[in-house]
Amino acid sequence: MFFQPYYLGCLAHASYLLGGANGEAAVIDPRRDVEEYIEDAKNAGLSIRYVIETHLHADFVSGHVELAKRTGATILLGADSGASFSHQPISGGETILLGDLTLSFLATPGHTPEGITILAEAAEQPSRLFTGDTLFLGDVGRPDLVGAKGLTSEQMAYMLYTSLREKILPLDDAIEVWPAHGAGSSCGKNLSNDRVSTLAVQKAVNLPLRLAMSGDEAGFIAYSVQGLSAPPTYFFHDAAKNKEGGASVGEVLRQARALTPSEVEERSEDGVLVLDTRATGAFKAGHIPGAIEVQLDGNFAPYVGAVLPPTAPVIVVAEPGRETEALTRLIRVGYENLLGWLDGGMESWKAAGGELARATTLEPGKLKALLEVGAAPTVLDVRTLGEWEAGHIEGAVHIPIAELNQRMAEIPQGPLAVICGSGYRSAIAVSLLLRQSRTDVADVPGGWKAYCA
Known part of the structure; x- marks a missing residue:
């Protein structure tokens, strides 16, 4: 049996290539850019016969079609x-049989109605369970992402509870569990950083699985539906695209082109969004007025999805040489209205005499000192509800980053200091506020972690 796992860190997404002794293979939950699967199968002497989706994904556009x-x-x-x-x-x-490899399918609805889990078995190999978004390491899939079927979150959670009790828990404890996502994904609440575990370990450490194992239906449903952050708006766009099948990454890339500074300026004035993917220090030192900052080095795609409408026309500003990377990562999560990129980056903008906007910072120590004497600006905390409840600055205003665009009216007037966990999300929030002509805004670098140090 041939087995190759893949992990895309920016989406916390796992996919898998499995092959049998007869030279046939299957790919489970492929990402949108599929070249790596094709190349790896070829190098292993395998022909891809099946593409298996554990469910219709919402957090990325799949490469199945x-x-x-x-x-x-x-x-x-x-x-x-x-x-x-x-x-x-x-x-x-x-x-289905792939030579010596047997793939057995379990119907495991709950995260979605069509969810399936795949059990892979071959002689002299560990049995592997590909659980998609049904069972994560440390958690289970959220049950609130399917509204079109008319099912409530509680009804979906009951389906998930039944799937776990009747289909997964009776399996051998030694089975390896390989889910579709890890920590950082919005498809669950408490996902582990681990890539693989065993069913025995999950029975010991996975709280919702333990609730299902004990027969605590009410406790499982309560756990599943409570404390969920709002799903990023792009989830519903991507789920619909996966239902119909999306264009290839190459087809979308060919629509984008290098744009001169004057073209970028003209189109941004016409309402096209400028997405600045550079490091936050570079953005603060000088950026195109009205640009939205989401750093490419980090959880780029999910946070773009949290703040940019998925059908919006977009121009990318990137470090020279990283333009295609930025565009590809946008395409992975369903952004296809990509006009192009600023040719030559910000240096070409400056050389052309383009206007520069800047952003300011307020160091955590300085914020603490101002709070102690009652002279601090209003603190805006853009972390998740769980992070907020675990500890926050007294008197701060709490609006998670995914909700910020819709809740701008709730932010008090006057000076603001924006904080998150590490500084990644607060930088995004500052750029969104600057777009609203809030010039009295400062980012707290290092975020809550630095504030508490």
Whole structure:
């Protein structure tokens, strides 16, 4: 049995390539840019026969249609998905053979109605369970992302509870658990940084799984539906795109082109969003007026999705040489209205005499000193609810970054100091506030961690 796991850190997304002794392979939950799977299969002497989706994803656009088109593979998807692309519905209890490798399918609805889990077994290999977003390491999938079917979060949570009790918990404790996401994903609340575990370990450390194991239905449902942050708005856009099948990364990239400073200035004045992906220090030192900052080095795609409408026209500002990387990472989460990038980066903007806007900072120690004498600006905390409840500055205003655009009217007038956990999200928030002509805004570098040090 051939087995190759993949992990895309910026999306906390795991996908897998499995191959049997007969030279046939399957890819589970592929990301949108599929070249790596094709190349790795070729190098291993494998032909990709199946592309398997554990469910219709919401947090990224999958490469299932592109991969099937390029390899001739059949897409397998849980029954009753409603997907409009060509695929083979798969039901619980079905199996497929890839030489010495057997893939058995379990129907595990709950995160989504069509969710499936795949059990991979081969001689002299550990049994592996690919759980998608049903069972994570340390958590389970959130049940609140499916509204179109008319099912409540509580109804979906009950389905998830039943799936865990009837399909997963009876399996052998030694089975390896390989989920579709890790820490940093918005598809759950308490995901581990680990990539793999065993069912035995999860039974010991995974709170919602322990609730299901004990038969505490009410406790499991309460856990599943409480304390969930608002899903990023792009989730619903991506789920719909995955249901119909998206264009390839290459097709979208070909629409974008290098833009001169004058073209960028003209189009930004016409309402096109300028997305600045450089390091926060470079942004603060000088950026295009009205630009939104989301640093490429970090959880770039999820936070772009939290603050930019998924259909908005976008121009990218990047460090020279990283333009294609920035565009590709946007395309992975469904952004396709990409006009292009600032040719030559900010140096070309400056050389052309373009106007520069700047952002200020307020060091954590200085903020503490001002708070002690009652002279501090209003503190805006853009962390999640869980982070806020674990500790915050007294008197601060709390608006999670994903809700900031919709709740601007709630922010008091006057000077602001913006704080998050580490400084990544607060920098984004400052750029959004500057777009609203709030010039009296300062970022607290290092965030809550630095403030508490």
